Amino acid sequence: MSGSLRRDPRRVADAGPSGLRRIVVRKRDAVSEETADKPQRTSETPRQWHMAVAHSDRGSLDDHARQAIAAAAILAGPDTGVLAVVLGELNGSLIEAGADLVAVLPEFDRNSFQPEHELAAVLTLIESYAPKHIFLPDSASGDGDLGRRLGAQVGSTAATHVVELDADHVSIAWSSGGERARAPLPQVILLAAGAVDLDIPFTGAGRRLVVADLPAIPTVKQHYRDLGLEETQTAAIALEEADFIVSGGYGVRNVATLEALAQTLGAAVGASRVAVDEGKFPRDKQIGATGKTVTASAYIAVGISGAVQHLQGIKDCRHVIAINHDAGAPIAKRADLTIIGDAEDVMQALIARMEQARAQREIPGAS
Amino acid sequence: MSERLSVAVLISAGQHPVSRAPRACRGDAVAMALGRKLAGDSLRVVHAGDPKSPALNDYHALGASRIEVVAVPDGQDAIGPLAAKLLKADVILTGSRAEQGEGSGLLPYLLAHALRRPVIADVLGVWIEKGEAQVRQFQPKGRRRRVAAPVPLVLSVHPLASCELTYAYARLKSGRIELASVVAQPRQAIRPHWTLEPASQRPVPLKARDTKDGHARMLGYIQSQAKGGAVVFEGSSVDKAQILLTYLRDHRLVEL
Numbered sequence: 001m002s003g004s005l006r007r008d009p010r011r012v013a014d015a016g017p018s019g020l021r022r023i024v025v026r027k028r029d030a031v032s033e034e035t036a037d038k039p040q041r042t043s044e045t046p047r048q049w050h051m052a053v054a055h056s057d058r059g060s061l062d063d064h065a066r067q068a069i070a071a072a073a074i075l076a077g078p079d080t081g082v083l084a085v086v087l088g089e090l091n092g093s094l095i096e097a098g099a100d101l102v103a104v105l106p107e108f109d110r111n112s113f114q115p116e117h118e119l120a121a122v123l124t125l126i127e128s129y130a131p132k133h134i135f136l137p138d139s140a141s142g143d144g145d146l147g148r149r150l151g152a153q154v155g156s157t158a159a160t161h162v163v164e165l166d167a168d169h170v171s172i173a174w175s176s177g178g179e180r181a182r183a184p185l186p187q188v189i190l191l192a193a194g195a196v197d198l199d200i201p202f203t204g205a206g207r208r209l210v211v212a213d214l215p216a217i218p219t220v221k222q223h224y225r226d227l228g229l230e231e232t233q234t235a236a237i238a239l240e241e242a243d244f245i246v247s248g249g250y251g252v253r254n255v256a257t258l259e260a261l262a263q264t265l266g267a268a269v270g271a272s273r274v275a276v277d278e279g280k281f282p283r284d285k286q287i288g289a290t291g292k293t294v295t296a297s298a299y300i301a302v303g304i305s306g307a308v309q310h311l312q313g314i315k316d317c318r319h320v321i322a323i324n325h326d327a328g329a330p331i332a333k334r335a336d337l338t339i340i341g342d343a344e345d346v347m348q349a350l351i352a353r354m355e356q357a358r359a360q361r362e363i364p365g366a367s
Numbered sequence: 368m369s370e371r372l373s374v375a376v377l378i379s380a381g382q383h384p385v386s387r388a389p390r391a392c393r394g395d396a397v398a399m400a401l402g403r404k405l406a407g408d409s410l411r412v413v414h415a416g417d418p419k420s421p422a423l424n425d426y427h428a429l430g431a432s433r434i435e436v437v438a439v440p441d442g443q444d445a446i447g448p449l450a451a452k453l454l455k456a457d458v459i460l461t462g463s464r465a466e467q468g469e470g471s472g473l474l475p476y477l478l479a480h481a482l483r484r485p486v487i488a489d490v491l492g493v494w495i496e497k498g499e500a501q502v503r504q505f506q507p508k509g510r511r512r513r514v515a516a517p518v519p520l521v522l523s524v525h526p527l528a529s530c531e532l533t534y535a536y537a538r539l540k541s542g543r544i545e546l547a548s549v550v551a552q553p554r555q556a557i558r559p560h561w562t563l564e565p566a567s568q569r570p571v572p573l574k575a576r577d578t579k580d581g582h583a584r585m586l587g588y589i590q591s592q593a594k595g596g597a598v599v600f601e602g603s604s605v606d607k608a609q610i611l612l613t614y615l616r617d618h619r620l621v622e623l
Contacts, residue, residue, distance in 0.1 A: 005580060058619040074575045113504075113514050140507045144472075145488050152476035157559045160471040164570035170559075171570060175467050176384045180566040183559035197574040223485040225499075227513035229506070237509030244620065265621060297508075298620040319618055321611060327598055336596035337614050339607045349608035357612070357623045 041073060041098065041202040046081025051131035052099070053122055053150075055110040055142045056088035058297070062318065064137040066097045067196040071189070072135045073098030073204060074196070075167055082204055083129055087118060087142075095206030103209045110142045113226040119149050121217045128215045138162070138190035147190040157186030163195055234266045239285065242268035245296045245317075247287055249310075250274040251303020251325060255281070257347045258302060264354045270294065272304045288313035303343045306331025323347070372495060372518070374406035375456035377449070377474070378414050378434070380422035381466040391425035393526060394462030400530035402460045403430055405493060411435060413452060415445040418546055427542025428534045435545050446474070447552025450481040457519045458500065463489070463526055469561065475523040486521040487514055491528045 016022040050072035054065030061069075072082045084099035087108035094102050103125060108118050126134070136147035138161055151158025163180075164171035170189060174181040234242060246262040247270035248255065262269045271281035273288055287294055289309035299317040303324060304310060311334050314320060322335035323346050332338045339346055376399045381392030402410045412431040414423060418438050426434060437452055439445045453459055459482075464472040472488075479486035489505040495518060504512045505525040577584065599610050615621045 070575075071573055074573055113512060140489065140505070148471075148473055148476045148488070149486075151473055152480040157557050158471070158473060159559055160473065165573050172469065172471075172561075173566065174469070174561070174563055175382055175387075176470060178384070178387070178566060179563050180570075181469070181561035181563050183561045186559045195570065195572055197572045200575045201578055202575070223516050224487070225515040227501070227515055230503075230511040230513065232509055232511065234509070241507070241509040243508040265615075298615065298618075319614075319620060321614065323611075327600065332598055333595040337611065338596065338598040339611055340598060340600045341604055341607050345604035346607050346611070349604040350611055353605070353608045353612055354621075354623075361623050 038201055038203050041076070041082075041100075041204060042078045042080075044078050046100065047079045049081050049083050049129045049131040050076045050133050050135070051083045051085060051126065051129065052135045053085040053143070053146065054087070054137055055108070055146075056086050056090050057110060057141075059089045059091040061086065061090070061094070061097070063198060064139050064191075064193045065143070066198055067193070068135040068137045068191055069094065069097045069099050070198055070200050071165065071191060071196045072133070073200060073202070075133070075165075075185075080132070083125070083131065085122060085125055087121075087146075093206045093208070095203045098200050098202065098204040100205040101207055101209060103214060105214075111229060113224060114222060115145060115149055115224065116220050116222050117217075118146055119153060120220045122146070122150060123153065124215050124217050132187075133185055134188050136188070136190050138192055144190060147188060151188045151190075156188065157183075158188035158190070159183065159186045160190040161192045162189055163192050165189065165191070165195060234268055235262070237268060239268055239270055239287065239292050239294055242294065243296055244268065244298045245270045245287075245294055246300045246302065247271060247304060248275050248281065248302050249304030250278070251305075251343050252280065254344055257344060257351075261300075261302075261347050261351055264351050265300075267298075267300070268296075272301075272307075272310050275303075301331055301335070302347065304331055305329040306334055372406065372458065373411070373456050374402050374409070374458045374460065375411040375413055375453055376402040376460040377462075377478075378412060378423075378426055378431070379462065379465045379467065380414075380416060380420040381425075382422075384466070389420065389422040391422055391429060392462055392466045394464065394466075394524065396426070396429050396462075396532055397526055397528050397530055398460045398462045398524035399426065399429065399431060400532055401490075401493065401524055401528055402458075404530065405458065405495065408432070411456065413437065413449070415439045415449050417441070418544055423544065424539050424542070425534075428536060428539035429532055430535075430538065431542065432538065433543050433545060435547050437547050437549055439549060444552075444558075446477045446481055448549045450478060451550050451552060452547060453478070453482070458493075458495070459484075459519075459521045460490075461521070461523045463523055469558075472523070475521050479521040482519075482521070484520050485516045486523070487516060488523045489525040490522045491525055493522060 013021045052069040052072040069084050081100040083101045084094050086104045089106045090104045136143050138144045159170045162170045169182045171180050171182045244267040246267045248258045249272035252258050270287040271285045275281050276286045289312045293313050295316040297318045299314050299320045301322045320335045322331045322338045323343050327340050378395040379392050381390045412434045415437045418436040437448045461475045464470040475486050487502050490502050491505050492503040494501045498518050499515050501515045506512050
């Protein structure tokens with residue numbers, strides 16, 4: 001079977017709107033198509049495994065980590081299961097991501113540095129599942145480090161910064177670009193961001209391993225001492241690096257309120273082109289096609305309609321919240337939460353509410 | 368304490384990304400500058416590879432008066448000879464990745480594994496006190512972490528580590544290269560077998576095979592994906608602020 005449908009030219013056809021004869025490949029009702037759930041990738045009992053390992057961030061996996069799971073699922077045959085190992089807490093399931101089995105190890109966190117424990121835990125899982133390939137996102141927040149430790153430890157082949165892969169090969173940029181090198185799939189594969197399309201037409205079984213199912217992790221002597229993260233002034237961080245951004249546009253009348261809100265939330269301040277052109281913000285705060293491209297986890301757009309050029313700049317932001325007068329503004333299509341109302345009032349109320357919540361938390365004994 | 372400490376830095380032959388001209392690898396030059404901060408002139412500068420590489424001149428100019436070269440032929444495993452050479456070094460500094468060849472950033476890990484030492488990556492600064500190295504480590508999103516580990520150890524330096532690189536032609540002329548004998552070592556790491564090809568087109572992202580029929584595919588093209596989240600119209604501004612705050616809290620974006 002080639003996979004493509006053979007069409008019978010003499011079959012019954014519908015009449016199109018202009019009276020033309022229209023052939024429909026397979027007739028079905030439109031409703032079921034909309035809500036049709038994706039099929040499960042495979043129903044067979046796995047005989048071998050692909051493994052994806054990633055740190056979670058605030059209880060969920062980012063796109064880069066999901067790409068590692070998607071790669072493991074896309075390259076898995078019908079008799080291969082996908083085991084996702086999540087280091088850190090995980091809320092929700094990984095069915096949509098394509099994982100068949102999910103091992104959550106909440107004692108590890110991307111904020112803490114305990115590579116020897118993590119390595120021991122992952123090696124134990126590797127021993128009990130014997131995965132054919134191990135996929136990790138090659139990110140700076142722990143996964144790239146863990147993958148390289150794994151590559152050195154396992155004593156097998158490892159490829160890093162993989163920009164292209166399929167069932168037969170992985171490719172990397174050779175000599176910092178210019179040339180590309182390909183090799184057969186190694187055991188440990190560290191994926192560069194964007195090497196995998198996240199849009200997968202199937203789901204995984206997504207069964208979560210309970211603690212009893214997990215193999216006992218041996219205790220290892222820890223050589224490293226984690227002295228904690230340094231306190232950083234969010235306002236001092238470059239906009240491209242900031243994790244939380246409050247951004248103002250044409251709808252912001254009082255810049256001082258916006259800055260106060262950013263201060264309260266511990267966020268950096270950004271702006272749209274219109275607000276910068278008006279002189280409300282300096283040019284280096286501009287976010288968008290002609291300004292900066294940001295990758296914040298949270299982006300609050302205040303009084304920004306969301307021109308295409310601006311949306312381009314916030315493409316990689318995880319949670320976008322809009323405060324706007326106009327419900328029809330394009331930002332509402334992009335935002336995960338849109339508050340319709342007067343920007344000034346909502347900002348003032350939010351500052352007051354935040355301060356109130358902080359004050360309540362400061363009472364000793366209150367948890 | 369730091370006077371007696373033996374610090375070594377590993378350097379590699381770099382290459383300009385556009386002109387392909389040989390040069391000092393920027394990341395390794397930063398590691399060398401960090402090493403000079405730590406050990407001054409007693410810093411050992413070690414290169415594994417071609418002793419005649421013109422890139423080594425740049426390192427002379429940047430402050431390496433003496434470079435020990437372990438002449439490992441191209442394509443051969445450098446981990447074994449390097450590990451043998453660096454047995455006595457307390458602190459081994461490396462750059463984050465090479466500019467020529469694979470540039471995988473695996474070398475510090477393989478070397479640390481061969482020497483059975485701890486390894487810390489993305490180092491921005493290092494202080495050594497009482498046999499323990501305190502390290503400032505780079506983290507994305509503007510965060511920095513502090514980690515401590517006992518000496519001896521391997522550190523791979525982040526290219527953003529703050530240091531001064533001063534280039535002096537006189538140093539380039541006076542620099543010396545010392546050839547070290549290569550002791551045959553068992554192969555430590557198995558590398559993938561890379562074959563080179565010109566990077567003529569952009570890499571193709573891995574995509575799952577589409578099992579949808581033509582009709583469903585066509586619908587997918589014309590139907591806009593109505594993404595977009597909740598829209599809040601109702602309530603006073605205080606209610607709206609509460610909804611916003613609840614969203615931030617639910618996704619653990621603010622800590623209260």
